[in-house]
Amino acid sequence: THHPKHSFPTRRSSDLFKRGWRKVNREEMMQLFKNEYGVDNREIKTFLSPGRVNLIGEHIDYNGGFVFPGALTVGIYAALSLRDDNKIRMRSKNVAGEVIVNLDEELVYKKEDDWGNYPKGVMKALKDLGHEVPGMDIVLYSNIPDGAGLSSSAALEVLMAYIILYLENPEQIDRVEVSKLCQKVENEFVGVNCGIMDQFAVAVGKKDHAILLDCASLYYEYAPLNLGDYSLVIMSTNKRRELADSKYNERRAECEKALEIINENKTEKLENLCQATLEDIESFIKDETIKKRAIHVVTENERVKNSMEMLKANDILGFGKLLTASHMSLENDYEVTGLHLDTLVHEALKIEGCIGARMTGAGFGGCAIALVDNAKVEEFKEKVSVAYKEVTEITPSFYTSNIGEGTHVLN
Ligand code: ADP
Numbered sequence: 001t002h003h004p005k006h007s008f009p010t011r012r013s014s015d016l017f018k019r020g021w022r023k024v025n026r027e028e029m030m031q032l033f034k035n036e037y038g039v040d041n042r043e044i045k046t047f048l049s050p051g052r053v054n055l056i057g058e059h060i061d062y063n064g065g066f067v068f069p070g071a072l073t074v075g076i077y078a079a080l081s082l083r084d085d086n087k088i089r090m091r092s093k094n095v096a097g098e099v100i101v102n103l104d105e106e107l108v109y110k111k112e113d114d115w116g117n118y119p120k121g122v123m124k125a126l127k128d129l130g131h132e133v134p135g136m137d138i139v140l141y142s143n144i145p146d147g148a149g150l151s152s153s154a155a156l157e158v159l160m161a162y163i164i165l166y167l168e169n170p171e172q173i174d175r176v177e178v179s180k181l182c183q184k185v186e187n188e189f190v191g192v193n194c195g196i197m198d199q200f201a202v203a204v205g206k207k208d209h210a211i212l213l214d215c216a217s218l219y220y221e222y223a224p225l226n227l228g229d230y231s232l233v234i235m236s237t238n239k240r241r242e243l244a245d246s247k248y249n250e251r252r253a254e255c256e257k258a259l260e261i262i263n264e265n266k267t268e269k270l271e272n273l274c275q276a277t278l279e280d281i282e283s284f285i286k287d288e289t290i291k292k293r294a295i296h297v298v299t300e301n302e303r304v305k306n307s308m309e310m311l312k313a314n315d316i317l318g319f320g321k322l323l324t325a326s327h328m329s330l331e332n333d334y335e336v337t338g339l340h341l342d343t344l345v346h347e348a349l350k351i352e353g354c355i356g357a358r359m360t361g362a363g364f365g366g367c368a369i370a371l372v373d374n375a376k377v378e379e380f381k382e383k384v385s386v387a388y389k390e391v392t393e394i395t396p397s398f399y400t401s402n403i404g405e406g407t408h409v410l411n
């Protein structure tokens with residue numbers, strides 16, 4: 001019999017989440033595979049598909065602005081062996097049960113396949129394009145929470161696409177195409193209306209670099225992110241996102257309104273709100289709410305550009321200040337934060353050694369990020385945790401991560 005070096009949790013990842021994450025290496029994933037499927041002489045391949053975080057550039061992707069995400073050094077791991085038939089067996093250490101896919105049959109969305117629909121959708125999309133999807137046994141293990149805004153769904157989709165293409169030809173994987181295909185799967189097969197940022201960051205991520213990305217044109221550039229004496233701390237509110245969808249639509253409509261008003265007053269029409277100036281906003285928009293929304297958009301876009309400059313100049317302190325300014329704008333002008341995110345961020349900023357903090361993602365729950373002096377991280381987590389719990393009665397979770405590679409083989 002074989003014993004894993006560490007025991008893997010078998011509960012839902014929300015429990016795992018509370019227990020904090022643990023990094024896993026290739027050996028452990030191979031052991032996990034053997035525990036799940038038994039020992040034989042098949043070769044085991046291992047992969048890691050990271051979660052992602054948007055560092056700055058919030059709620060401007062639909063206004064023609066840039067997002068600025070990075071892939072994490074943690075995410076969803078996979079171990080697999082090929083089978084000599086057309087069956088795919090999938091297990092996840094984070095979810096009970098097994099999903100079986102027969103590649104000779106039509107691949108369709110099935111409610112009972114639950115999480116298996118993400119990889120199934122990817123298999124179908126690649127098959128439809130003429131790629132070979134081989135039979136395999138596969139087991140997953142994730143050390144990022146799902147449903148918390150770190151894009152576990154994108155990690156899962158890109159993981160499957162990468163695996164299939166890697167098995168076909170490791171030299172010819174077009175990561176941008178992978179991200180487009182996976183977004184399409186999430187939109188059409190799974191039925192979630194997400195943008196391209198998540199899949200893009202997961203697939204195209206680069207170690208110690210943020211990605212400056214125009215979601216409309218897919219123009220992108222890497223910016224060096226050498227945190228040096230600071231750590232990126234991800235703080236989860238541990239509160240499910242609420243209102244996010246309806247408020248998201250409301251904000252989009254407000255931005256459209258702002259653009260419309262400005263364009264009514266200008267002879268040279270703007271294509272999007274990010275092209276407006278603060279002067280345009282001040283002179284033409286009378287409604288205070290619409291004005292505030294537009295101010296966030298225009299200033300946030302500036303902050304993204306400034307972030308790029310700061311990082312190129314290795315000015316982490318300056319970058320930290322921009323993160324905080326972004327939060328204040330999202331809190332006061334765009335109004336998408338709420339008690340939980342605000343409490344995390346404000347408590348974080350009170351702690352010595354924290355040089356910047358902000359909510360990340362759509363808002364109303366999910367996660368916030370902070371840059372914290374390496375030597376102060378433990379103290380930081382403790383203090384913020386106590387203060388946050390006092391206000392919200394929820395214990396937050398903390399994760400430290402560097403910015404890592406996009407989906408890759410785990411050696
Ligand atoms: P997010 O992408 O923000 O984490 P989503 O709701 O978009 O949240 O995606 C979460 C879903 O992805 C889960 O409900 C599950 O179906 C799937 N998923 C994520 N991680 C895993 C995992 N480790 N094993 C199996 N399924 C997973």
Ligand code: MG
Binds near residue numbers: 151152153154
């Ligand atoms: Mg998702």
